[in-house]
Amino acid sequence: MATLTVSPAPHFQSPVTTRHLMNDVLIALSPAVLVSLLFYGWNALMLLAVSVATCLLCEFLIERYLRHREVPSYSATILTGVLLALNLPPAASWWIAFIGGIAAIAIAKMCFGGLGQNIFNPAIFGRVFLLVSFPVAMTTWAAPAGWLGVDAFSGATPLAAVSEGLRQGIPASQIIAEGGLSGWKALFAMAGGSVGEISALALIAGFVYLLVRRVIRPTIPLTILGTVALLTTIFWLINPDKFTGPVFNLLSGGLLLGAIFMATDYVTSPMTTVGMIIYGVIIGVMTVLIRYFGAYPEGVSFAILIANMTVPLLNKYCKPKRFAA
């Protein structure tokens, strides 16, 4: 007689696994990776390779020899490595990526218990770790030669340039006009910055892909971008000389990269719609405050790290609406 399997319903599992989801995010990042390779060439490729390899090695060693289990998802680790590399200056040396990878995986992820347990987004933690440890290396924006042969963007990032200009008392609009720093240029890969920040268009293409594949919901990115747009518009209307406008802020720096790919990390973001909105507003407000009034020209990373800390509370207090009272 045949042997039958007897197990409780439901009788099938989701065809979409964690690996598929992470791979989808990697696919969504591929336009941004491609554009950065075209513009920053071999050095960008080297940063990606070192970062990913370091993350994989760290995770593998710690899971295998300290926790005695298999790595739950190599895709998630690769994703952290790619995101970290996209957050580095294009001309950074290999050891920046190496140390960043160790910080991201060994400190931010494995110390908390590995996949699913970390409080902070590992890639962002890695970037901020590098930023406070090696401020000079992390803010040197000399661009290496790209595969397109375009001698692109040496010098400061648009945000840094504005920050520096304002300190010297030059009106914001004048800095942007004189420096050719218009935010619209970032849309088509013409402004400097971290490896992955180069083209807003490539990041938005990835965003669309993630939405179509239902990997993420639009709530978090749209709340962040909406909050930033609203706040910067208000400040800009109050004093256009001192404050940069919404288009410039939305399209420059790591805002899109952060809002689309970093703030939406499942593990470190809330699960309910209300929680997501509060979380998005926190990131938006912190980003604007740091950019306008902080010591750093760029605030997205810090904003996300701060918001990450509120996630356990948001999950606790923002319960989904029940079917019935």
Added chain:
Amino acid sequence: MKLKTFKMGGVHPAENKLSRDVAIETFPLPKKVAISMAQHLGAPATPVVQKGDTVKVGQVIGAPTGFVSGFVHSSVSGTVTAVEPRADIAGNMVMHVCIDVEGDEYAEGINTTDRVERDIKGTAEQLLEKIKAAGIVGMGGATFPTHIKLCPPKDKKAEYLIINGAECEPYVTADDRLMREHPHEVVLGARIMAKVLGVESIVIAVEENKPEAYDALCDASLRYVGIEVIQMKKKYPQGGEKQLIDAVTGRRVPSGGLPIDTGCVVQNVATSYAVYQAVQKNRPLTERIMTVTGQCLEQPRNFRVRIGTPISEILAAVGGLPEDAVKVVSGGPMMGKAVANLEATTQKGSSCLLLLTAAQTARTPESVCISCGKCSQACPMGLEPWRLNRLGRAGNTDALEENKIYDCIECGCCQSTCPAHIPLLDIVRSSKADVMKIIRARAQK
């Protein structure tokens, strides 16, 4: 037109309605049947026949034990060979009446013709008595005795009778075929139940993936007032009572409440058909429509099967259990029960036999929760399965109760969407049982 649906959660599993275009065939008379005394929710019926008795089709062989219970009838004519406990589909030992089939003789007074009898005669009480005497239960799978649902408490008034033709489970097509081939009987059954309840409005709700059934029911209900046939969006678990009421009326059954609290009574289309047979044809519930399906079968089928037919005999009729089938599910893939014993027999609630291969039903080891929140988004009751999973594993019954684990309808949406393959419903189901035990014990104090 915007199609109706329930507002919260839900999933879209692959439809796999393989047998939707296969007409209902009458399954050959089995040689032996074993009829369970526990085919309804509530207390098992008490056998009223003994070994050696001869019985006819439609003769009572089990009488209700207590209030929530029901009659059981012989589905065949022949000689009772045993009245003994046997393993049912789930492997539980339950009293069965075993009958060797001889001929096919119906009990007196049963009308076996196919003519549609339209005149509904008798008072509400008489109709209800007939429904009760026919042993009719909720045939969507819950098997709650129908006559109890048709007499709500005096202080509650039914406004709507909702006939459930959602059939949102993948694979199952028994209701679809029934609605397409017997729409008049379904509509008349609904009218009978409406008369019993004293309600003016009947809503027959069908999902959009069954356009032929929708058309047939529209045609069949044209000549009557007070019957509305509506199409709903395709979404699981639309056929769940609470979800269906939400979809049709926008009302929500309160936590711990009953459908009647919203003024609604929900009955399945197959129940409606059985009510028609009982009242208009004097024919007790002795057979039902059953889908036999699965990708591993050459030809999925829809059968009209006598209740008590051994599963092994049904499988033999479709070419035997395929080599690659490792699981036989009674019901659909979302909520059906795995069959533990092929010698077990069909029951009033058996809507489908689904054969699954190892690849289709594999359970891969669970990975870690990455807090994607897909389970929460899928939950039609607005619960947080990921949290219930954690609390359940920790045995924290207080917190489980705070998080309303008792609202879970066990539809399986959470587990079927989990990308980490965490057996969420396994944990929630057993934790819910623990919490319910505590709640009941507290109520008794």
